[in-house]
Amino acid sequence: MSGTLPVQDRRNAQDRRTTQASKPSVPTAASMDSKKGGGKYSTLPFMKEDPYTDLVLVIEEKKLYLNRSLLGCASTYFNQILTEHQNEKKKTDTMELKIVGNIYQEFVDLLSVLHPAVNKDLNERTALRLLPLLEEYKMDVMKDKCEKVLLNSLRKLPLDSKPAASSSSRNKKDDPADILVRYMKIAEAGNSRNVLDQCVKMFSESNVSLEELKANPHVSHRIKAQVFQNRMDSTLEQLVKVEAELEKEKQENEALRKRRGLKSNPGSMDDVSKTQPTQSKAGPTRVRRYKVGTKESLSVSRSQLN
Template sequence: MSGTIPLQDRRNDRRTTQASKHSVPAESKKGGGKQSSLPFLKQDSYTDLVLVVEDKKLYLNRSLLGCASTYFNQVLSEHQHDKKKTDTMELQIVGNVYQEFVDLLSVLHPAVNKDLNERTALRLLPLLEEYKMDVMKDKCEKVLMSSLKKLPLDAKPVVTSSFKNKKDDPADILVKYMKVAESGNSKNVLDQCVKMFSESDVSLDELKASPHVSHRIKAQVFQNRMDSTLEKLSKVEAELEQEKQENEALRKRKGGKSGSMDDMSKTQPTPSKGGPARARRYKTFGNKVSISGSTSQLN
């Protein structure tokens, strides 16, 4: 039994089409290396689903995609009644996403169980959103959030694991993350990028020039940066005003002390060379004592 049933995707005008349901012979694979040894590149006794991507076939058990993706679960369930137990269902994926599916299945397939790294997460996030693989998408977001928090915003251009052999400054990296986050509808990653752009001195030139970031996000970053600058200026203005008031109070205190000391110097008599002004001078002449201001004689 065969048929062609287009199923319109909700995001990027990509269609998953059920092309046919029949036993599919194993496809010969040329070349060597690790990728050619992946279990889903050849048919085995568990194969009951074939994905055709860019005219290449990926051999799976439908439970692998059905459990991981609400989208594929719906597609497989809708056509389950048309399938015999001996049939192998074939689904055609429209779009240049063969490598993305290889990366996805390398992480998802229990016989491979590849670690999810930053580079793979960036590649997979839009695909996971498109095919509604929420659990895997959540894992990708955690990997990307962890990588973002380690990004030194004040550093010189660095080589990241996602873009080997290419030096990127923090602005380049943030723009690439924002592009992926918007395409993959990842609010967590997008909010983190906006926050890092807004609260740092990273150049906005790359963001402004990027055609891949929406005007809404650009406007949000520019507004946040402006608000942050105004807040900093307000703090500086408040500190200057406080310093001005403290200097004025200090000047008044010094002025008051200086005036009272001047008044005291005017009212008190000037000390004489012989001693304090109020001390009486006296001399003795035999039995006579002469005291300035009055004289008495002692016999």
């Protein structure tokens, strides 16, 4: 993670007893916070030493008081470091590890979720902040939880929303393209294949603008090329479907024209209608009508003939 020492440098962290509270070598976060008149961190249990403290993390000249088992069980990296130091020192010694980098707030967020006395809910903002840190310190279980939170947030992202009219950060942060790029940058830094694949899929199967992705220098060219290729393949697939529908419609129209152009079979109603004589120009043909009499009138006619 940017701002932290490489793994081999962190392995050389100093291991010494915790300085007594009367002469602290490094100010604690709680004491610094009280001097500022705020109580933001004062209630967190890892801001001060307690009977269970046997590990002190020093980050940005601030101390965090922990029990070794908390980090040892959650992180394979810390488990290895703590095991090596435990073999060199007595088990009752308090270990102090200095971590270089501007990641104090990330560790506070991490411990707030991880510490059983706090058990803070893991939200989208915290998951984005912690994902690279969890990958760096090999906290696989916590990383899986962060991935689930981020994937759930991505599924709720409305891709059909219009981009913000203003380019200000307040409006831009709600742009789906900007959100996807931000997730992709964090996913690459945290080596999260699941989150990265979901972002690539959403970019590929939607009409979200690619300008933000193209201009962002934090997303690798490999991922950009994958998104552009997927978008081209998707567009080509849509064109093939449209072409097939047009060809089907063309064949149906051609078959309909052929049916209309076929000659009718002999003796059909169409032939009869065509062979009926037309009326003469002189006028309609007169039909001679005969009046049929009753039975009595017919008998009288026969007697007269006899």
